[in-house]
Amino acid sequence: MNPRDVADEDPDRLYTVTGGRSRADGHGLDLVTLIVSESAPAAGSQSEHVRILRICRDPTSVVELSSELALPVSVVKILLTDLIDTGRASARHPSSAGDPLPDTEFLRKVLVGLRKL
Amino acid sequence: MSQQSPARPPDRHRSGARAVLTALAAAVCAGGLWALVTAALTAEARVAVGAAAAATTVLLAGAVYVAVRRSADLAAAEDDAHRAWAELHRAGGRLDAAREELALLVDHTLPAAVTRLREGATAETVLAEVEHPADAAHHRVLRTLVHEIAFGERRRAAATAACANAAGRVQALSTRTLADLRTMEDRCSDDMLGDLLRIDHSTAQTGRTADSIAVLTGARSGRRWTKPITMESVIRGAMGRIGAYQRVRVHSSSANAVAGYAAEDVMHALAELMDNATRFSAPSEEVHIYVEDLHNGAVITIEDGGLGMKPQALARAEAAVSDTQPLDMAMLSGTRLGLAVVGCLARKHRLHVFFRPSSRGGIGVVLRIPNHLITPVREEPFPEPVRRPAPVPAADPAPPGPGAHADQSELPKRPRGATLRAASAPLAPKETRAAVPRPDAGSRFGAFQQSRSRIGDPGGPPAAPPAAADDAT
Numbered sequence: 001m002n003p004r005d006v007a008d009e010d011p012d013r014l015y016t017v018t019g020g021r022s023r024a025d026g027h028g029l030d031l032v033t034l035i036v037s038e039s040a041p042a043a044g045s046q047s048e049h050v051r052i053l054r055i056c057r058d059p060t061s062v063v064e065l066s067s068e069l070a071l072p073v074s075v076v077k078i079l080l081t082d083l084i085d086t087g088r089a090s091a092r093h094p095s096s097a098g099d100p101l102p103d104t105e106f107l108r109k110v111l112v113g114l115r116k117l
Numbered sequence: 118m119s120q121q122s123p124a125r126p127p128d129r130h131r132s133g134a135r136a137v138l139t140a141l142a143a144a145v146c147a148g149g150l151w152a153l154v155t156a157a158l159t160a161e162a163r164v165a166v167g168a169a170a171a172a173t174t175v176l177l178a179g180a181v182y183v184a185v186r187r188s189a190d191l192a193a194a195e196d197d198a199h200r201a202w203a204e205l206h207r208a209g210g211r212l213d214a215a216r217e218e219l220a221l222l223v224d225h226t227l228p229a230a231v232t233r234l235r236e237g238a239t240a241e242t243v244l245a246e247v248e249h250p251a252d253a254a255h256h257r258v259l260r261t262l263v264h265e266i267a268f269g270e271r272r273r274a275a276a277t278a279a280c281a282n283a284a285g286r287v288q289a290l291s292t293r294t295l296a297d298l299r300t301m302e303d304r305c306s307d308d309m310l311g312d313l314l315r316i317d318h319s320t321a322q323t324g325r326t327a328d329s330i331a332v333l334t335g336a337r338s339g340r341r342w343t344k345p346i347t348m349e350s351v352i353r354g355a356m357g358r359i360g361a362y363q364r365v366r367v368h369s370s371s372a373n374a375v376a377g378y379a380a381e382d383v384m385h386a387l388a389e390l391m392d393n394a395t396r397f398s399a400p401s402e403e404v405h406i407y408v409e410d411l412h413n414g415a416v417i418t419i420e421d422g423g424l425g426m427k428p429q430a431l432a433r434a435e436a437a438v439s440d441t442q443p444l445d446m447a448m449l450s451g452t453r454l455g456l457a458v459v460g461c462l463a464r465k466h467r468l469h470v471f472f473r474p475s476s477r478g479g480i481g482v483v484l485r486i487p488n489h490l491i492t493p494v495r496e497e498p499f500p501e502p503v504r505r506p507a508p509v510p511a512a513d514p515a516p517p518g519p520g521a522h523a524d525q526s527e528l529p530k531r532p533r534g535a536t537l538r539a540a541s542a543p544l545a546p547k548e549t550r551a552a553v554p555r556p557d558a559g560s561r562f563g564a565f566q567q568s569r570s571r572i573g574d575p576g577g578p579p580a581a582p583p584a585a586a587d588d589a590t
Contacts, residue, residue, distance in 0.1 A: 010350055010354075011351070011380070011381075012354055013295075014299070019363065020362070020363045022307075023311065046349070072303050072304075072305070074305075075310075077307075
């Protein structure tokens with residue numbers, strides 16, 4: 001076990017962040033789904049929602065949000081479900097992107113570059 | 118009286134001897150007179166008169182003896198009476214003195230001794246300090262009472278210390294378990310999360326119970342926060358420690374935070390008040406929490422739709438949370454500890470707790486956190502949300518092993534468990550990317566790279582369609 005730094009901890013338990021839910025239903029969110037905020041954060045809303053909406057002014061993946069908010073991906077998905085259900089954010093699935101596939105040669109370069117890291 | 122009895126026999130003896138001498142003297146005088154009278158008589162008369170004279174002389178002697186004895190007895194009796202009277206006076210005086218001494222003992226000496234014992238002084242110390250009564254019986258009473266009270270105090274202190282110690286251990290265990298659970302929640306699968314959250318919830322409630330016992334026994338709350346805790350986190354931290362947190366609705370737009378050293382206690386007090394509100398209202402009713410920032414602090418109102426409290430119960434509750442009356446352990450009912458805990462915490466941090474009827478039908482509890490515990494929240498800068506300016510502490514929160522930087526020719530090693538933290542490391546490149554306007558697909562590719570490294574599959578070509586070859590690195 002790699003215990004978290006006690007000084008960094010917050011008193012909020014995750015079930016209070018999600019309101020007792022432990023599973024995100026619908027929307028088929030996965031790690032690389034891009035989230036874009038559709039509205040500015042409203043006053044008085046949950047701080048995680050506010051942060052997500054601010055971060056997602058640029059499209060941001062679920063996994064990036066998870067690391068930004070320091071919350072498990074499952075919890076971020078639940079929070080995103082709330083936002084998407086109320087129309088404050090929208091999800092863009094990778095498969096929906098109409099961009100052409102990149103050059104194979106370039107991908108190979110990337111792979112080599114990655115291996116050199 | 119008793120000391121006179123030994124003086125009596127010689128006295129009587131002396132008076133008896135005096136009586137005999139007096140009687141003899143009277144007999145001699147009478148005998149002499151009669152002898153003169155008899156000498157003047159004729160021989161015939163002399164016999165009769167001599168007999169009569171002898172008889173009267175003997176009678177006189179007897180009478181004188183009896184009279185002298187009686188008068189001596191009378192004098193002795195008078196003396197006795199005088200002495201008895203004086204003795205009575207002295208006894209009365211002693212009785213008054215004893216009564217005064219007893220009053221002094223009961224009204225001053227004993228209370229002072231009990232106060233000193235409650236402060237922790239030993240029986241011997243207290244007995245050396247207090248004024249001792251002169252009366253032996255009173256002294257024994259004082260000694261016995263002081264020893265008994267000291268014994269009771271020692272027993273109470275030992276029981277309290279044992280409770281505080283046990284509570285402290287449970288606190289430490291639950292804090293540790295909660296930290297471990299949070300780590301596990303970070304890396305568990307979606308299916309496991311629900312189970313972990315349930316254990317987390319139970320552990321948090323265990324921690325609250327231990328905190329309550331610790332507070333009542335005079336120990337400290339579970340932990341200290343080293344930073345101010347935002348009002349939202351304080352409320353959620355409190356909610357997380359009660360069973361029916363899902364019935365709690367929070368209405369807050371507070372921009373304040375509670376100072377770290379007091380945050381735990383405020384949370385604990387709020388948790389106890391919320392627990393009361395959810396327990397004493399119907400399971401279908403919601404409990405509403407309103408947070409307001411006022412000029413003299415933050416006010417948190419907890420309103421339930423329960424049955425309310427009878428005047429007697431309300432008076433007891435108000436006494437329990439009053440900031441003037443200290444906690445009286447003897448008043449604890451054994452089952453309802455919540456308000457006593459709130460009272461302890463309120464007195465510690467000068468929180469103000471009021472009860473009033475709620476517009477929802479039940480009770481509204483108002484908790485005011487005074488200004489000295491409130492700090493405004495430092496608004497996080499969000500000019501360009503993703504490209505935060507200080508990625509360095511996030512990039513390397515746990516220093517890797519010494520070998521990681523020792524030899525630059527080797528491949529970098531990724532320490533186990535640092536994957537999640539490392540996910541924020543690409544923030545550094547983001548800084549450089551920030552200058553160049555970048556198409557949407559580039560960021561998508563960045564996200565994709567991170568997700569691949571998270572899943573733990575460093576090799577393999579990307580499956581999703583990445584794009585924008587020119588600025589992908």
